[in-house]
Amino acid sequence: MRAFAEIDLAALRSNVAKIRERAGTSRVMAVVKADAYGHGLIPCARAAISGGAQWLGVALLEEAIAIRSAGIKARTIAWLVPPKSDLDIAIREDIDLSIPSREHLVDVISSGRKVGVVPRVHLEIDTGMSRGGVLKEFKELVSALKSASDRHEIEVVGVWSHFARADEPGEPMSIDQLARYREALDYLLVSGLEVKLQHMANSAAIFNDSLTSLARFDMVRGGIATYGLSPDFKMMGNSNSLGLKPVMTLKAQLQLVKEVPAGSSVGYGGTYTLKSDTKLGVVAMGYGDGIPRNSNDRAGVFVGGKRAPIAGRVSMDQFVVDLGIDSSAKSGDLVTVFGDGTTGEYTADDWAVASGSINYEIVTRIGPRVPRIHLHHESDHS
């Protein structure tokens, strides 16, 4: 096969178990938005549940609906559902919704009435990130939620917020966000709005020792860690040191291997000049598959037991690697673009460094031209 991504569901289940360990008695939500960070929504959602996650979290309504269409009944929340969305399906399909404003609440209430089902909602609070969540209108929104709840027009299931800098050990902003969150919880209490499920921690907070026990509340939301990657390997240590197993291994074939003389320039713009005679490999993958175009030679592929760095610019469907003059690689050989790093291959972290990005983006941007091969389904017993 030209290019494919192997998805190790046994590794995913083991990562969820690790998250559960860090979560203590709190529940675990596996975040499976953006096609499970590029790993394939449905197989990953199923594996996360069999690994011990009680909840699923997604951004979009379509993602939540896809989960229900696959017959997955686990509690699921969608938190990026703008006003004027078709909420009737969401409510009928028992999907929890996030409420960051009055506009959102009005829509949910009117859809709930139409469908004849009480919608389940989670109040979303901005505790300092200035992205999602209610800020100045917090008290007005609480009072609107309280009266709607008293009229049985909604069920307020949860209250949540999100960290901006939980990957930075000792960062005071996280402590400040926690203080604001607790203040909001106190206000809910005095307002008489009972909310059972408090959730705030992302992977960084789950694995940041100084935050874990302060931030886990009733439930944690594990995204990147579910896929075995570190929220920030420079600040918090890599997958291995966190006890996580990278789930995706990206592989591609060599379209061509050939000798090229010293002095030749490689690729568009001639940005790379060969210092000596060498063998180049043309990898059958490019930015049309999600390989970052601006990657430099700190990434490449693993072939024949060694690393072959990128030579020149990444093209749409291919990129060139320097195999070295002694390489025995041949046209058609399968190479590893990134994996868990245990045998010496490049990792998603290496590709992030090579392209000035983060591992989240490296795995999530792998495109639809690349089939995902899911291995070690629970029923395989392998």
Ligand SMILES: *Cc1c(COP(=O)(O)O)cnc(C)c1O
């Ligand atoms: C994406 C997301 C998460 C998961 O974040 P990670 O850093 O991948 O663990 C948690 N909560 C919300 C609201 C998110 O959007």
